[in-house]
Amino acid sequence: MKRILYTLLILILGPGLLYAQNRGIIEGNVMDDESQAISGAVIRLAGTNFATFSDSKGAFQFENVPFDSYKLVVSFIGFNMVEKAVLLEKERLVLPRVVLNKKTKALDEVEVNAARVAHIEQIKEGDTDVLIGGKKSESITMASIDADVSQKNARQIFAKIPGVFVYDMDGTGNQVNISSRGLDPHRSWEYNVRLDNVVTNSDMYGYPASHFSMPMESIEKIQMIRGTGSLQYGAQFGGMLNYVTKTADSTKPISLESINSLGSYGLKSTYNALGGTVGKFSYYAYFSKRVSDGYRDNAESNYESEYLKMAYQFNSRWKLAGGLARSVYTYQIPGPLTEEQYKTNPRQSSRDRNYYAPDIFVPFLELSSKIQENSSLKLMVSAVLGERKSVQFTGVSGVVDEPDIQTGLLPSRQVDIDNYHSYTTELSFKNKHLLFKKRAELHAGVRLIKNDLHRRQKGVSDVDEGAVYSVMADGFGRDLHYYTENVALFLEEKLNVTSNFSINAGLRFEKGLTRMRGRIDDYAENELPTDIEHEFPLLGFDFNYKPSDNLRLYGGWSQAYRPVIFADIIPANPYELADKNLHDASGSNMELGVQGKGFENKLVFNISAFGLVYKDRMGKQVLDGANGEVFVLRTNIGDSFTYGLESYLDFIIYDNPKSRWSVFTASSFMKGQYLNGEVSDGINNISVDGNLLPGVPQIISRNGLSFKSRKWSATLQYSYTSSFYSDPLNIEFKENGTTGVVPSYAVFDFNTSLQLTSYLTLRGSMSNIGNVTYYTKRPTGYPGPGIWTSDGRTGVLTLQLKF
DSSP: OHHHHHHHHHHHHTTTTOOOOOEEEEEEEEEETTSOBOTTOEEEETTSSOEEEOOTTSEEEEEEEESEEEEEEEEOTTBOOEEEEEEEOSSEEEOOOEEEOBOOSSOOOOOOOGGGGOOOBOOOTTSSSSOOTTSOEEEEEGGGSOOOTTTTOHHHHTTTSTTOEEOOOSSTTTOOOEEOTTOOOGGGTTEEEEETTEEOOSBTTTBOOOOOOOOGGGEEEEEEEOGGGTTTTOOOSSEEEEEEEOOOOTTOSOEEEEEEEEETTTEEEEEEEEEEEETTEEEEEEEEEEEEOOSSTTOOEEEEEEEEEEEEEOSSSEEEEEEEEEEEEEEEOOOOBOHHHHHHOTTOOSOSSOEEEEEEEEEEEEEEEEEETTEEEEEEEEEEEEEEEEEEOOOOTTOOOOOOTTTOOOOOOEEEEEEEEEEEEEEEEEEEEEETTEEEEEEEEEEEEEEEEEEEEEEEBSOSSSSOOOBOTTOOSEEEEEEEEEEEEEEEEEEEEETTEEEEEEEEEEEEEEEEEEEETTSOGGGSOOEEEEEEEEEEEEEEEEEETTEEEEEEEEEEEEOOOHHHHSOSSTTEEEOTTOOOEEEEEEEEEEEEEETTTTEEEEEEEEEEEEEEEEEEEEEEOTTSOEEEEEEEEEEEEEEEEEEEEEEEEEEOSSEEEEEEEEEEEEEEEEEEEEEEOSSSEEEOTTOBOTTOOSEEEEEEEEEEESSEEEEEEEEEEOOEESSTTOOOBOTTSSSBEEOOEEEEEEEEEEEOSSSEEEEEEEESTTOOOOBSOOOSSTTOSSBOBOOOSEEEEEEEEEO
16 A cells, blocks of 8 residues: 555656646626626637636636637627737736626627537536546536526436436435436435535445435536546546535625525425625625425425535635535425325325434535646545434335224334444645646546444334434344445546547556444344455546547546445345355446537537446345255345447527527437346346346436527426336336336426516426326335335426525
């Protein structure tokens, strides 16, 4: 390990200051003549390929611009174009506020960049800590989309990212549960989930679900990097999902924003933010609260979130930022349904005493430094602290929760509590230099993780009703700690072979140890696996080729792995055993794509093919005991391969100075199947060679028609997801709803936004217009095996004030 650390330090510091880039940053703000920010204004440097659009605060930025003089051109529908001469001769040029005046005469034709139509863009280099290169990445600017953000409607928010599978769970708006490329969507745990580049997975090696849940009103943009980008930030098969919080207004000492929503099924939501900049100090804080009765009976939800971030810019090279984010909610779990219950009344509940409540804190501290003109360093220290509690009658669907006929007593409820103590330290270094007389860029770093997941399960509640998590005097049937220490080193180099062709190559090395200690009733301590070592060298490469300004070819391959987690090794009952030779799953991601524009920039497209190899998947098999007993063994069951096509197209069908109409389609076509393996059917081990993977719809397609003018926008969206199996054995039907085919479903949504004044915006949403009855998954674990109905027709009205 010491040798590896020494080698990494040499590689980090070795390139030195060989290549002093005469390049810098140009940034500024666009306002109207009433000093209000203009979002979506087009800003370009005439005669170059540099073009962008302003964000919700009117801010814009060009990075990596060669020192020179330029003509800055700023335009927006309904305003006079502004042209300014700018001279870049230092590393950062902050322009005076650009003010656009409203047109008083008939509108002349104004050139508007296609990005104004809320296209999904590639993440720009420098817009995240990750070296993008030839990786497939997508960035959603929240201010430019029409979606129901108060309820975190992922189907609408991720509408233009092909292949995103949405799992409805935990009540409307409490969690985002998504996946891509045939992976598991449970709390997005196949991704490295981040908030402002801070890890929010509760325990990356014990239980990687992200229980932290920010209000979507707080998010400026969402960044997604697919699996081939995993080397720099983690080893996850899914890639990275980074939520970027809104920031302080750099032009005011204080600014306010209030977003308030009312909707169907008792929805009431409020989001209130305060931010500003005073000299070198900036701050941003918010409070959010949302309550809802829920679409189903006994599905109430009560959610809160708070956030504070402060930053101090010591000088042009050093900046310190820190803060705290928190989310907490209580969700009444309505319970799973059988096939018959679902057909009779999909809104009914089968439970009225089940509750779930995560309370998560995410503190963070970040120190960043521009060491030299071509080198920067960043240190991030963060933690995920808190708990996840549940109290439930745990019978599967079809088992009735009712008093005993003879005693009149209700069945016991089970209490489970997780406590998270996850600490992460990340040090990253960037350096631009010359390699083989070619421009190159190095990203390198180290990540240290130290976690203690304390899991207590199978406690018997001492209260029959309500969200109370106390237990009987004899305590919990399981009381375990999952200790993890892990170090990860990464190194990635981008080489610009020519002006339009670059290659990236990278290495990540992870080494760690997870120790399980504690007690499980009915098991001797030596019968349980106690230590699991993680040691993985991970390799990857990608390329990026731009034969023209409007065409990009990209592709790559990288290795990934999924560690053994708590749920994989804890037996459910005395007739289950955990394989002491159980080991981490591993595999790789590969992709090849083409991205660009056509038809005078009216068409934007991104089409890619992918393959995902997943070895040593985890599951259950039957094991014969020495004395004739039959056990269920938790072990590695086999390998799988998922492949497919992801396609995104956005086309402007009508365009004039006052309005624009466009259509889009974001679709994926994929197939996931077992290459080999055996799983238990409850009695025997059955081969699943060639079977389809559970939870992998072969078609996911979202399509829409959008209208935009200066003050009004609207989108009509059609979403379709094909049917898929819910278990490895590909069982077609089971009356209790626990396994079987999940039927295909298709829904229409409509969202609109109207800017009433410079301070006031009105938004409306109608989700599932046709009131279609459907469900998205048959879970095998939490929140309970069976059918979980998704929401029917839902209306939301939102009023946003910003000043």
